[in-house]
Amino acid sequence: MAGRLRGAALAGCLGLCGTALALLAVVLLRAYVLRPAPGPRVWGRRPELGFELSARDRRELKEALRGAIKIQTVSFSPDDQNTTALAEFGNYIKKVFPAVFSAKFIQHEIIGEYSHLFTVQGSDPQLTPYMLLAHMDVVPASQEGWVAPPFSAEERGGFIYGRGTMDNKNSAIGILQALEFLLRKDYRLRRSFYIGIGHDEEIYGHKGARKIADLLEARGVKLSFLLDEGSAILDGFIKGIKAPVAVIGITEKGALTVKLSVEKEPGHSSAPPKETSIGILAGALSRLEQNPMPNMFGHGPEIRTLEHLASEFTFPLNLIMTNLWLFSPIVSRILQQMPSTNALIRTTTAITMFNAGIKTNIIPPSAKATVNFRIHPSQKAEEVLEIIKTTIADDRVKIDVQETFDPNPISPWDNQAFGVQIFRRTLLDVFPEVSSVAPGICIANTDSRHFAKLTDAIYLFNPLIIKPDDFLRIHGLNERISVEGYEKQVEFLYQLIQNSDIKKLPEPHANSHEL
Ligand SMILES: *[C@@H]1O[C@H](CO)[C@@H](O)[C@H](O)[C@H]1NC(C)=O
Ligand SMILES: [Zn+2]
Numbered sequence: 001m002a003g004r005l006r007g008a009a010l011a012g013c014l015g016l017c018g019t020a021l022a023l024l025a026v027v028l029l030r031a032y033v034l035r036p037a038p039g040p041r042v043w044g045r046r047p048e049l050g051f052e053l054s055a056r057d058r059r060e061l062k063e064a065l066r067g068a069i070k071i072q073t074v075s076f077s078p079d080d081q082n083t084t085a086l087a088e089f090g091n092y093i094k095k096v097f098p099a100v101f102s103a104k105f106i107q108h109e110i111i112g113e114y115s116h117l118f119t120v121q122g123s124d125p126q127l128t129p130y131m132l133l134a135h136m137d138v139v140p141a142s143q144e145g146w147v148a149p150p151f152s153a154e155e156r157g158g159f160i161y162g163r164g165t166m167d168n169k170n171s172a173i174g175i176l177q178a179l180e181f182l183l184r185k186d187y188r189l190r191r192s193f194y195i196g197i198g199h200d201e202e203i204y205g206h207k208g209a210r211k212i213a214d215l216l217e218a219r220g221v222k223l224s225f226l227l228d229e230g231s232a233i234l235d236g237f238i239k240g241i242k243a244p245v246a247v248i249g250i251t252e253k254g255a256l257t258v259k260l261s262v263e264k265e266p267g268h269s270s271a272p273p274k275e276t277s278i279g280i281l282a283g284a285l286s287r288l289e290q291n292p293m294p295n296m297f298g299h300g301p302e303i304r305t306l307e308h309l310a311s312e313f314t315f316p317l318n319l320i321m322t323n324l325w326l327f328s329p330i331v332s333r334i335l336q337q338m339p340s341t342n343a344l345i346r347t348t349t350a351i352t353m354f355n356a357g358i359k360t361n362i363i364p365p366s367a368k369a370t371v372n373f374r375i376h377p378s379q380k381a382e383e384v385l386e387i388i389k390t391t392i393a394d395d396r397v398k399i400d401v402q403e404t405f406d407p408n409p410i411s412p413w414d415n416q417a418f419g420v421q422i423f424r425r426t427l428l429d430v431f432p433e434v435s436s437v438a439p440g441i442c443i444a445n446t447d448s449r450h451f452a453k454l455t456d457a458i459y460l461f462n463p464l465i466i467k468p469d470d471f472l473r474i475h476g477l478n479e480r481i482s483v484e485g486y487e488k489q490v491e492f493l494y495q496l497i498q499n500s501d502i503k504k505l506p507e508p509h510a511n512s513h514e515l
Contacts, residue, residue: 030322047498049185051491064096068169069153069162075137075202086114086199089136097176099183114199115208122192128224129192134171135201138164145477158482165481167474168229172197178493190501201447209447223455225419228448230460231440235467240317246427247440249460254375254407259400266365277367278356284392285351291391293347297332299378301441302344308438343443347376347384377407408449411457413439419457421505426496463492
């Protein structure tokens with residue numbers, strides 16, 4: 001009996017150890033031997049025109065952005081914008097980009113009173129056009145806490161300070177600047193493209209971007225890809241990755257805002273009912289917080305981000321990331337510990353408003369709260385609403401949907417994805433220090449979602465190197481851009497336009513150089 005037991009234990013152990021050894025072998029193999037699947041061929045053709053700036057060009061480039069920052073295009077609330085500034089912005093771009101506004105093959109239209117649409121006609125009508133999107137409006141800025149006033153565009157230590165320097169006048173002005181420079185060098189564009197500059201992105205984009213999208217749709221336009229703000233070149237964001245990595249958003253989260261309310265008979269607090277409206281609503285809110293939406297790690301693009309960056313990680317994280325088939329439960333648990341990474345893997349729940357009670361001795365007649373959910377790309381608003389109802393599980397709580405949209409569909413990311421290959425090529429030209437380009441998920445919203453009918457290839461990326469501390473400046477204090485970083489952004493756009501003029505992508509090749 002005992003002998004048999006020992007034998008069985010030994011066999012079991014051998015089996016286990018054998019399995020462990022085999023696992024270890026696979027883990028190491030994947031980390032050190034197997035490289036990621038062969039990437040697309042990065043073609044050899046360099047852009048025709050290099051990006052050489054004279055001292056005068058440099059000054060002009062910087063001053064064009066600074067001038068735009070000084071215009072206070074603030075979106076205060078959904079129905080309150082500084083319309084004087086929005087109009088001024090239109091006059092301003094006319095003044096600083098004369099070549100763009102005088103080119104015969106560029107049509108300029110004002111949409112929804114303040115937004116801008118440029119149709120740049122290329123010489124080859126066979127090539128499917130693309131679109132570059134940006135916005136001119138900004139969120140409000142407090143006067144205190146800034147090293148230089150938020151609309152001063154002051155330059156300090158190589159940085160331009162001001163609201164909109166990263167979100168998103170750098171793109172709006174940068175795109176026009178790149179085109180202006182190309183036109184002055186008589187670059188002849190082959191592929192047509194559109195430039196959209198919205199004026200109400202910070203307040204949902206219904207009057208600007210949405211109208212631009214509707215107009216293009218009515219004209220039967222189809223886009224090969226669309227590039228909007230969103231993600232960036234991330235430096236120091238991801239533990240265990242040293243080099244800056246370009247993360248290009250291939251989807252953004254959806255949103256669902258619900259208003260919860262409970263109505264009860266008012267009465268005197270000397271003879272209270274067992275539960276008041278406040279107690280009932282507080283219970284419902286607590287259930288929502290205590291029962292977060294399901295962890296969707298592995299169902300959306302976040303797992304692909306890690307797979308693409310796997311070999312960038314230092315030991316021992318590289319072992320884990322190259323073997324997500326084995327370690328994904330652990331990774332998923334780690335990701336949910338920090339709010340910033342938790343937001344990547346699930347629909348988030350944020351109770352943002354609570355109003356109730358009128359007097360110390362009156363039973364409150366009603367209690368109201370607002371909860372804002374940001375929907376993970378693998379879920380839909382309807383699904384989330386169902387979960388909310390079953391979690392609250394109390395008919396006395398009335399649920400009203402205020403604002404909702406589904407996540408953007410997931411854009412293609414493969415060898416045939418034209419936009420992706422153009423971004424890779426351009427990154428290689430302009431940011432040689434960037435060794436990896438990965439697909440990602442945007443947790444904030446952009447104007448791009450309005451364009452879903454025009455293309456399935458929507459990419460969210462700002463060609464800017466961002467450090468964690470920069471991230472806090474967006475919508476926060478001391479938003480700034482380095483002069484060098486802005487020059488690089490314009491260079492990226494300048495080369496992107498030229499690279500997009502390729503007729504079609506070269507065939508993928510097994511031995512090609514992978515980014
Ligand atoms: C609106 O913008 C204009 C132009 O930039 C500025 O002079 C004005 O002070 C702004 N008004 C408000 C309320 O921000
Ligand atoms: Zn923005």
